[in-house]
Every structure is written in C-alpha cells, then in structure tokens.
Amino acid sequence: MNRSRILLHGAIALVLSLTAGFLVFSWLQGQGKKRQAPVEQAAPAQVQLAVAAKPLARGERLGPGNLSMAPYFEKSVPPGSFTALDALEGRVVMVPLGVNEPVTQDKLFPAGSSGSGLETRLGEGRRALAVRGNRVMGLGGLILPGARVDVLMTVDDPDKQGQKLAKVILENMLVLAVGAQADRPQGGKEEMLGETYTLEATPAEAEKLALAGVQGELHLALRGPLDRETVLTSGASLRGNLASLRETDPPKDAPPDQTKAQPMVEEIRGAKREVAPLGSKDARKTGGKP
Known part of the structure; x- marks a missing residue:
C-alpha cells in the first residue's frame, strides 16, 4: 500500500516536472525570437530637387552657376519645388535663399520678371x-x-x-x-x-x-x-x-574766484600801511603825501 502511493506520487511529480520544463523551454524560445535582429525595411523613396548652390540675395537671376541638385525624401518635398534646373533658367529670386535651400515657386518673382532692375530688390x-x-x-x-x-x-x-x-x-x-x-x-x-x-x-x-x-x-x-x-x-x-565748448558764466551769487588777480588799493597813513581789494568796504580814498 505504501509502496503504491510512493510510486503514484513519484509519477505525478515526474509529469509536473516535465510539464514545467516544457513551458519554460517554450518561453525561452519565444524570447529568443523577439531578440533577433528586425527585418530591414526598404529605404524611403528619394527625389532630386533644385537647391541654391550658394547664398542668393533678392533680385539675383538663377542659372547653372548658382543652382545644384540635392536628394530629398518624397514625403518631405516642399510644395512648388523644381526637379529640373532647366525650369529655373532666368528666374529671379524674390526671397533670400541659403545654401542647399530648396528653390520653390513662392520664393521667385513671376516668370518673365527682369532681374536687372531695382524693382526686384525693393522691399514690400x-x-x-x-x-x-x-x-x-x-x-x-x-x-x-x-x-x-x-x-x-x-x-x-x-x-x-x-x-x-x-x-x-x-x-x-x-x-x-x-x-x-x-x-x-x-x-x-x-x-x-x-x-x-x-x-x-x-x-x-x-x-x-x-x-x-x-x-x-x-x-x-x-x-x-x-x-x-x-x-x-x-x-x-x-x-x-x-556756443559749443564755451566757458559758462559763473552764477551771480557765486563767491569771487580767488585764483584771479584783483585790483588792490594801498593806503599809507604815517607809519601805518593798509592794502585792501578795490571796491571792498575797507578800501578808502587817499590823497596827499604819506
């Protein structure tokens, strides 16, 4: 009886172990597939557009010397772009363009405008x-x-x-x-x-x-x-x-400039000699001999 139970329990444990091992093995296989390198997708389609080969100012006339072709993704092509340089021959720039900037219809004066006149350089x-x-x-x-x-x-x-x-x-x-x-x-x-x-x-x-x-x-x-x-x-x-760089007159109530020489009055009375500025209250008129 005990021997039968032991065998039963052992068989059940073996089945459970095999089942768990199979599940773990399946999960590991799934993770390995996820880690595989993704399948390379085809590169987006590109198209050649006419661009400025150098900085172009308002009023410049377009030609082979200032234009070139550059690749652009089809989904990012600006409206009004040009795919051939021949279509831009003689056209005049209305908006300044930077190097490799696509040339579009809205950046040009109408076809037939002359690039030699000042009218193409005037702002709005x-x-x-x-x-x-x-x-x-x-x-x-x-x-x-x-x-x-x-x-x-x-x-x-x-x-x-x-x-x-x-x-x-x-x-x-x-x-x-x-x-x-x-x-x-x-x-x-x-x-x-x-x-x-x-x-x-x-x-x-x-x-x-x-x-x-x-x-x-x-x-x-x-x-x-x-x-x-x-x-x-x-x-x-x-x-x-x-009046530029002219010396300004001092205010009327400003004290006299002591650095400037002032006329003096000398008064001698006997053995006493007094000197005072001309016009001061100490100045006195003198006469006769000392």
Missing part, C-alpha cells in the same frame, strides 16, 4: 528715390550699395532770417545704388562715385526726401552695419555751434 511697400550727390556727399566714394545712411538737410532757418539750420530728417536708409551701379565693386575695389544716390524709402519718407532735395542741401552720414538705434536731435544752428 518700399520705393526707390534718387538724390543728387557729389564726392563729398559720398564720402569720397566710400558709400556703396547696401550701406545704411542717415540723411541730413541744411536749410534756411524759417524762424531766424539769414540763419542756417542743419537737421537729421531720415535715419537708417538703405542705399540701393550709386549712380547706375546696384552692386558693390568687385576685384578688391572698395570705392564708388556717382552723381546720384538711390535710397529705399517708404512713401512718406520719399516725400520728405524729395522736398528736402529742393528746399535745402542734403548730406549723407554713413552708419555702422549693426547700428539700428534711432536718435532724436534738435538740429544745429549757427548760434548753437558758436
């Missing part, structure tokens, strides 16, 4: 207006296209007949062209002279500039490339210029 709502210049006005040729200038006007003072008044009337104006040249000189030359200087202006600024050119004499003051500050001035007049 801006106008181009020329003022008469000379060597002095152009700083000896150092004011070049792309520079920023302030415009000063010298005119007869409307409040003081016969007097002149100088005043800054416009600030931070972009120079579009010097004479007929809208591009900076090449080959290391850093000067350019012209009889006119074309400035970019809003319509209101253009009115002020046109009137100033007729009523007075204009001057251009060159600004630094990072200077965007607006400075309010009162203007300069002849009287104000003559």
